[in-house]
Amino acid sequence: MTFSAIVRLLTYCRCDSSAVFTLGIRVDRTDFCTIFFGAILPQRFIFRMTYYEDCPRFFADGELRSKNHLQPQPCHQANYAAIVSRRGGPEFMTPAGRVINDYVAFYFSPLTAMSFTIHRGNVDLLSPQGCVLGKATMDDRIFFVANAEKFRNAGHEFWFSNVACNSQAPCPQFSSNLDEMENHIAWDLFDEAPIAGRINEIGYTGCTTWQHNRDKPTRYQNRRQKRMAEFLVRDAVPLSMFDCIVTKSDVIKTAVKRMMRDTDINLPIYSKPGCYY
DSSP: OOHHHHHHHHHHHBSSSEEEOTTOOEEEHHHHHHHHHTTOOOOOEEEEEEEGGGHHHHHHHTEEEOTTOSSOOOOOBOSOHHHHHHTTSTTSBOTTSOBGGGEEEEESSSOOHHHHHHHTTOSEEEOTTSOEEEEOOGGGEEEEEEEGGGGTTSSOOEEEESSOTTOOSSOOOEEOOGGGHHHHSOTHHHHSSSEEOOBTTTTBOOEESOOOOOSSSGGGTTHHHHHTOEEEEESEEEGGGOSEEEESSHHHHHHHHHHHTTSSOOOOEEEOGGGOO
């Protein structure tokens, strides 16, 4: 049985924080992985969504920068300004005493409530100067993708949360210990069927397409917030930390590849429509 098949089996058998097998033995997810793989746990990837036309700036700088960076990168925006503003204030802070906008923020999957609302045409696209260009679309959004494990001992301050960092009910809990990641985040809400968005080239096994809240079962009552758990990296992330760039179509893939030409950046670019709603 392949690694991904075993992980899917664990997810299928799981009812809350444990898996119940036919022998009647309750096995914790981490213990299950340890039994089969020793200390090896599932690979977890992080996704930074951006507008593809901003790539030349990223390639020139060699990094993705936070909103509060001393030399910020003027970029197109597709977000809710009120939420971005709150993430820059004392209402939401990491245990290091810094606001969320001091960090480059990632989600743990490409299929989130944010990507869904952009897909539905609910978010404006703003130019770097703040002019409304129309409605944002996922067709021209791309993802910079990295394995979270790369940040272990890499010299970057990072934190990860169990829910969206701007969530108030429930409030986010933070950790900077990668060994705690499997138990800190509700991976059962990521790993259950139906699965989409696989990136076989880097070992990403995909995630569920579902992310909305439901009254029943109770574990779905805060599913949207938990599916938007975040990985935060202080100030900037060098492009050398990423495994690939993902686009929705070959057209955007070709455009990004053209932008990368004659730069020092050499990231694989994959067209993966399954990573999009």
